[in-house]
Amino acid sequence: MALIAFCMPLAKDLSDTDGVNLLANATTAIGLLDLARQAKAVVITGAAGELGRLLKIAARSRGVSVINVVHRQNQVQPLRGEGADHVLVASADGFKVQLGALAGELGATMAFDAVAGDFTRDLLATLPDGSEVVVVGRLSGREVTFEGLDYLIGRQMKLSGFDVNRWLGSQSKFAVISTARKAAALLRQGHGTRVQHRLNLSDLAIQFGDLQQDQTTGKTIVFPNG
Known part of the structure; x- marks a missing residue:
């Protein structure tokens, strides 16, 4: 939760x-x-x-x-x-x-x-x-x-x-909504999120060292196993 x-x-x-x-x-x-x-x-x-x-x-x-x-x-x-x-x-x-x-x-x-x-x-x-x-x-x-x-x-x-x-926790709920809209607009301006890898938890444990070598060409998205 x-x-x-x-x-x-x-x-x-x-x-x-x-x-x-x-x-x-x-x-x-x-x-x-x-x-x-x-x-x-x-x-x-x-x-x-x-x-x-x-x-x-x-x-x-x-x-x-x-x-x-x-x-x-x-x-x-x-x-x-x-x-x-x-x-x-x-x-x-x-x-x-x-x-x-x-x-x-x-x-x-x-x-x-x-x-x-x-x-x-x-x-x-x-x-x-x-x-x-x-x-x-x-x-x-x-x-x-x-x-x-x-x-x-x-x-x-x-x-x-x-x-x-x-x-974010210090902001009012109205300010949080405003921030969410600004953040969404910022992602649109940046043409979304650059993703370098999509891995499940098991693969992450195996490849973690390699992933640390280059963190500038996109995010690593981790999914639950299964």
Whole structure:
């Protein structure tokens, strides 16, 4: 059984697969952009993933510039093909200098970090004074640990996290309905949910390690056995 606060209506033109993504990514994107209401530009790490894709679409519709950060060079062109103006490769030489210059130029004072680990520290060190880094995932598989008082106090940086269930649970039922409509519209703009694998629970246990290697070309949909 699910609490009513965490239930959302599924529009007739959306598939069950879209319904799975409605809360996981589309609603998260809506909630994160709600935090960035005052931002002229935002940084998105893990930008080649599904959440990054929907965040780009939502930001574009609000006139917010996006600095997309990806891990590999081969992820750049697909984003360019989707209309991304600013794409940086985190593993490239000079990345931090490039990010700092572009963030200053565009006024990017908020970052949505899906990578975590040492990368969160790099964002705090690079963005303009007074910026906020919102941790939304841990693609690196590492915790956020660093000596950061010089960033948080001396430069008035902010570090926070985002949990879509908590955010949605804090909304009124009317706001939840409105969010569901916005999330559905966002999925339509993104032409539905990209699916990379469809597996049952038994196959998931066998292939879990391989699935961890590439999480940027689509979602993995898991069905009950039988």
